[in-house]
């Protein structure tokens with residue numbers, strides 16, 4: 001946005017490839033391409049800033065899997081979350097389908113309006129543009145996921161579907177606000193889908209870099225910034241860092257109060273991730289799971305509740321909720337012909353050193369007997385491994401900080417312009433600012449606007 005406005009822009013990137021949590025690489029066997037971080041992008045295709053950027057002209061192509069999501073079930077066929085709302089309604093038992101339709105319809109029909117408010121800096125900076133829609137959203141989104149799932153749905157299928165969506169909050173499903181993720185991700189599936197980039201998620205970062213370069217910006221890789229004192233004078237510095245890192249690089253440029261406020265920022269649980277090179281597709285017991293790029297692997301809402309509470313009490317679930325993505329079923333560029341890739345991760349305590357490979361694979365095997373037999377190779381990333389490839393993944397936290405209700409509203413600290421730091425010209429633009437984690441570009445967009453406003457440019 002700054003380059004578009006005619007500013008001279010230089011990006012300094014610590015890693016040898018740009019993209020941070022949105023990169024792909026060959027990390028198992030030759031010919032297999034894996035997404036190191038993000039894989040599925042409902043928020044990217046909803047993002048006003050990405051939509052208005054000519055990413056397709058710079059090589060980005062979205063692939064929509066047949067269905068956005070499959071939720072496996074212990075005691076019956078999987079629940080498929082289809083693009084089509086009515087097809088999804090038909091997956092659910094009894095009156096649950098009607099209740100699901102009633103919950104989702106207003107948000108699906110007014111998706112752009114909802115995103116406009118959800119992807120904006122939060123109050124007190126700005127009041128919602130669509131207060132009635134947001135009030136309705138708050139009704140479903142503010143409570144705990146368990147409250148919404150149990151009060152809205154009578155059957156296990158709809159409850160598990162909603163619980164799995166809400167588990168993307170990385171919160172205990174009994175905590176206030178966890179339901180919001182269920183509503184947003186469910187509505188997104190119907191409104192815009194859950195697509196994957198052809199050629200791996202890195203294609204999205206490559207398109208962003210190519211566009212930036214086409215308008216005069218520069219990206220310098222293998223260039224970690226250890227202290228702001230290394231940098232030449234600039235009109236604005238935007239730090240794509242989480243609070244702990246901001247304190248480390250900015251040092252005493254920040255006031256003592258600012259350093260203390262940023263140091264109080266709360267990180268969330270970590271992720272433990274496994275990438276697999278597969279000799280065949282995952283042999284799901286319900287073969288319809290092969291219609292979806294994303295599969296939520298956990299038998300019931302109750303099981304998810306136990307799994308998602310564990311990291312917050314410093315423990316590791318025996319049967320973790322495992323988020324699986326199987327992109328090569330829809331994108332043949334990811335693996336040699338007839339071969340496949342997948343990744344799976346579960347939530348663990350921040351910084352955990354416990355090896356979760358056996359538990360993750362046992363969960364998949366439970367719903368896909370023979371899974372272990374098709375594993376040709378695996379790459380394992382513990383929380384420390386994640387942090388070593390991207391320093392923003394502090395303790396393996398992939399959300400840029402815990403999604404507690406307080407930190408959703410005030411992120412990273414409570415102030416009128418959340419991107420500001422109290423130091424003139426110094427801003428934070430990472431997912432530790434509103435609207436938070438996920439690949440949508442809106443944290444950077446709002447931080448750029450804040451920087452422009454600070455130098456008196458019209459935005």
Ligand SMILES: Cc1cc2nc3c(=O)[nH]c(=O)nc-3n(C[C@H](O)[C@H](O)[C@H](O)COP(=O)(O)OP(=O)(O)OC[C@H]3O[C@@H](n4cnc5c(N)ncnc54)[C@H](O)[C@@H]3O)c2cc1C
Pocket residue numbers: 012013014015018019020021022036037038039040041042043044223224225226240241245249271273345386389390391392393398399400429430431432436437438439440
């Ligand atoms: C395993 C995993 C799966 C995910 N799945 C999804 C998904 O499917 N869909 C989705 O929407 N989101 C997903 N996410 C979340 C998403 O990747 C993040 O929310 C998003 O990348 C955050 O963007 P960011 O710019 O804040 O930080 P990052 O993408 O982490 O970028 C920060 C950048 O700063 C660089 N950096 C750090 N320190 C320095 C320094 N001192 N000097 C110079 N450079 C530095 C890093 O190398 C990195 O390139 C996933 C994340 C992970 C880890």
